[in-house]
Amino acid sequence: METIKCDVCIVGGGPAGCTTALYTSRSALRTVIVDKNPDIGALAVTGLIANYPGVKGDGSGKELLDMMRGQAEEYGADYVKAQVFMIGVDDDEEDEDGGVPRRMVYTPDAVYSAKSIVLATGAMGRPPGFKGEGEYLGKGVSYCATCDGAFYVGEEVAVVGVGKEAVDEALYLTKFAKTVHWLTQGEGPTDEDAMELKGKENVKHWPKTRLVEVLGDGMEVKGVNVKVFGNDSEQVIDVTGCFIYVAGSKPITDFIQSSKIKLNPDGGVWVDEEMSTTVPGVYAIGDIRNTPFKQVVVAASDGCVAAMAIEKYIKGRKKVRVDWVHE
Ligand SMILES: Cc1cc2nc3c(=O)[nH]c(=O)nc-3n(C[C@H](O)[C@H](O)[C@H](O)COP(=O)(O)OP(=O)(O)OC[C@H]3O[C@@H](n4cnc5c(N)ncnc54)[C@H](O)[C@@H]3O)c2cc1C
Structure with a gap:
């Protein structure tokens, strides 16, 4: 270095x-x-x-x-x-x-x-706020794609957030992850970078989707529990990394x-x-x-x-x- x-x-x-x-x-x-x-x-x-x-x-x-x-x-x-x-x-x-x-x-x-x-x-x-976020911080929950992205080569990861930071970091993760699951509470932004992200082959955009809980086996992240607006039930996405970009x-x-x-x-x-x-x-x-x-x-x-x-x-x-x- x-x-x-x-x-x-x-x-x-x-x-x-x-x-x-x-x-x-x-x-x-x-x-x-x-x-x-x-x-x-x-x-x-x-x-x-x-x-x-x-x-x-x-x-x-x-x-x-x-x-x-x-x-x-x-x-x-x-x-x-x-x-x-x-x-x-x-x-x-x-x-x-x-x-x-x-x-x-x-x-x-x-x-x-x-x-x-x-x-x-x-x-x-902000302090860790989602259920499971604090427990799995450093064990699959991250706030820094440039620091941790390379650990997720060929893996499924989730990115939470709608801001410029979330978009930039998700774009960075597309170089490593098999699939980047991008969760946005609304439809998500529509600026040039966001459109580039949505157009990537290995990005699955989850519009109107809220993170409910980060799930794990006590040692590391195994998935995220999400709620899609309009659906009564929650849904699990299997991921090994969860990158959270919500400003406080x-x-x-x-x-x-x-x-x-x-x-x-x-x-x-x-x-x-x-x-x-x-x-x-x-x-x-x-x-x-x-x-x-x-x-x-x-x-x-x-x-x-x-x-x-x-x-x-x-x-x-x-x-x-x-x-x-x-x-
Ligand atoms: C919505 C809003 C409206 C506001 N309106 C006004 C207004 O009208 N008038 C006014 O005077 N003030 C306003 N403020 C307050 C003002 O913007 C802040 O007081 C001011 O920007 C603080 O400056 P700062 O340099 O301390 O932090 P910031 O402006 O927050 O800059 C911090 C920088 O640190 C970087 N950073 C964060 N973490 C790391 C890291 N780990 N490594 C490297 N870099 C990092 C960030 O990328 C960012 O560039 C407003 C604030 C908000 C949120």
């Missing part, structure tokens, strides 16, 4: 992550944004954004986000589309130039070794497996006034903090604070360096 060294690795490419990237790349820190999908975060799915200062109120959230990402890239930040499944903050790797210890960010294709990492995955997550409103922290990073009782990541978590060099910004102030301008502001604090941390300064001096 390739290891990529950088100064700052940002997990999540929403307004919080893109703002940090803008500032750190302008400070000549080598910055990489690792983002699961630019179309699925809270800003990306916001239809109209009318309260971001300085921007006309007739554009979509996605347009604003594309501008933010583009601006960070113009200043040198690299954008990588990948899902982070784990971070490493426990076993510090010494930096060869004697600086701060390195932190690790793991994706299915590469590991990022960074002097500082930023957690900016937002709050569109819980901070996305499942990839933070270290107890060194303190979470608040509400599930948000605890930070100090510089957006630093309880692990030096690891910052958390935006909706992942789960404050009541979930707004784009606040996420961007968090991103700026973290970037300036990171520059101080990596350079070993006593004070934050400002671009201007107030006389």
Whole structure:
């Protein structure tokens, strides 16, 4: 597996992550944004954004986000589309130039070794909610096709959800699975990607179908119990994998497996006034903090604070360096 060294690795490419990237790349820190999908975060799915200062109120959230990402890239930040499944903050790797210890960010294709990492995955997550989902998580239930898809070569799998994420991940699974059973509560989306998915030979679309329960033998998934709208009885589809993409409103922290990073009782990541978590060099910004102030301008502001604090941390300064001096 390739290891990529950088100064700052940002997990999540929403307004919080893109703002940090803008500032750190302008400070000549080598910055990489690792983002699961630019179309699925809270800003990306916001239809109209009318309260971001300085921007006309007739554009979509996605347009604003594309501008933010583009601006960070113009200043040198690299954008990588990948899902982070784990971070490493426990076993510090010494930096060869004697600086701060390195932190690790793991994706299915590469590991990022960074002097500082930023957690900016937002709050569109949810706890396991379907019957059997929690019990079989990691034993056939997955939220990451790029991480787990290759385990299902020639197998029957189910994909649950109607969003862009569900469609993209189902398309990815068609490369491996014998059949991808795509369950959508309504008729399902009709955009270009969804139509491509529906047209695949190894996809069986189940419209107006609700997942009732993930079934297994105690060890691994053996099927899903579904209810088709209009039918009285439930029906079992034999599958060995069940990929669930249903958005919620819980901070996305499942990839933070270290107890060194303190979470608040509400599930948000605890930070100090510089957006630093309880692990030096690891910052958390935006909706992942789960404050009541979930707004784009606040996420961007968090991103700026973290970037300036990171520059101080990596350079070993006593004070934050400002671009201007107030006389
Ligand atoms: C429907 C809706 C309407 C809203 N309307 C407004 C509004 O009008 N005005 C306003 O100011 N705010 C609004 N908000 C709130 C605003 O969108 C959020 O506060 C803001 O987007 C938070 O930014 P963020 O960067 O923290 O997270 P997000 O925008 O959610 O971005 C998180 C990013 O992290 C990525 N990610 C998630 N998991 C992983 C992983 N494991 N690995 C790598 N990447 C990952 C996602 O793909 C996503 O790109 C709205 C929110 C919603 C849901």
